[in-house]
Every structure is written in C-alpha cells, then in structure tokens.
Amino acid sequence: MIDIFTTGGTIDKVYFDALSEFQIGPAAIPDMLRENNVHVPHRVTQLMRKDSLELDDADREAIRAAVAASDAARILVTHGTDTMVVTGRLLAAIPGKTIVITGAMQPASVRASDAEFNVGFALAAVQTLPAGVYIAMNGLLFDPATTVKDRAGARFVAAGSE
Numbered sequence: 001m002i003d004i005f006t007t008g009g010t011i012d013k014v015y016f017d018a019l020s021e022f023q024i025g026p027a028a029i030p031d032m033l034r035e036n037n038v039h040v041p042h043r044v045t046q047l048m049r050k051d052s053l054e055l056d057d058a059d060r061e062a063i064r065a066a067v068a069a070s071d072a073a074r075i076l077v078t079h080g081t082d083t084m085v086v087t088g089r090l091l092a093a094i095p096g097k098t099i100v101i102t103g104a105m106q107p108a109s110v111r112a113s114d115a116e117f118n119v120g121f122a123l124a125a126v127q128t129l130p131a132g133v134y135i136a137m138n139g140l141l142f143d144p145a146t147t148v149k150d151r152a153g154a155r156f157v158a159a160g161s162e
C-alpha cells in the first residue's frame with residue numbers, strides 16, 4: 001500500500017477565470033490515477049493546499065508527522081517545487097521508509113504539464129527504491145540533501161552546479 005500525501009504546489013493549481021489567476025484547488029492526483037487506470041493499492045490524504053513558498057515550520061512539521069505516523073513503508077508526497085528540497089531534508093530523519101516527493105513545473109490542469117509524467121515516474125520510483133528520501137522530477141531522481149532547484153532552468157540540479 002502506498003500512502004500518498006498532498007500538500008499543494010503548482011501541480012494542484014487551477015485557473016479561476018473570475019479572478020484571472022491560478023489558485024491551488026483540490027489535489028489533482030486522485031483523478032489522475034483513476035483516469036490512467038492505476039490499480040496500485042494506495043490511499044490519498046490531502047494535508048494542505050499551499051504554494052510551497054508559503055509553507056512554514058508548522059506545516060513542514062505536520063507533513064513530517066503524517067509521514068512518520070503512516071503505517072505504510074512506501075510514501076509519495078506531492079509538493080510545490082520551490083521548497084521541495086527543504087521538506088525532503090526534514091523527512092530524511094524518518095528511518096525505514098521509501099519516501100518519494102514529486103510535483104510539477106506546470107499545473108496538472110493545463111495541457112502542456114509535466115504533472116502526469118512526474119506522478120507516473122514517482123509512483124514507479126516509490127515502489128522500487130530502497131528506504132530513503134528522493135525527489136522524483138522530470139525523469140530524474142535527486143537526493144534532497146545535495147540538490148537545489150534551478151528556477152531559471154525549471155529543473156533540479158546538484159547543489160553548487162547552478
């Protein structure tokens with residue numbers, strides 16, 4: 001059983017026409033998994049709906065506590081990309097679980113989005129990797145301890161190489 005926790009981020013953003021802006025809506029992952037005929041046993045819990053730039057220490061602690069309290073050994077977290085590595089570093093203190101964090105550069109609700117690719121890749125990663133914390137984005141796996149987001153390049157890179 002894979003425990004999936006959603007926290008918000010661009011992956012869950014939807015366009016509010018009346019306001020002419022994107023806001024974080026309900027988690028995109030349940031519809032995505034259903035529409036893609038995914039029968040991997042899983043459970044989805046929406047922990048929060050925040051852009052990751054707005055996550056504070058209490059939010060991160062809530063994510064850490066939820067993951068630590070899960071009875072599942074394999075955990076998928078969807079999260080905004082801007083501070084994914086910060087949360088990943090905190091989750092690294094949890095022993096004995098395979099924890100994979102993913103998100104998207106473009107909302108799942110828009111056509112040219114990397115969301116479905118990233119979720120599919122992360123779902124494969126979480127089922128096969130040994131215990132540890134990983135960021136799974138755009139076809140690559142990263143260790144949060146040694147990774148940073150290159151915002152201009154819209155990608156993750158090794159710390160120091162950006």
Ligand SMILES: NC(=O)C[C@H](N)C(=O)O
Nearest residue numbers: 009010051052080081082
């Ligand atoms: N692509 C993203 O998810 C960026 C967004 N600002 C976030 O970190 O929540």
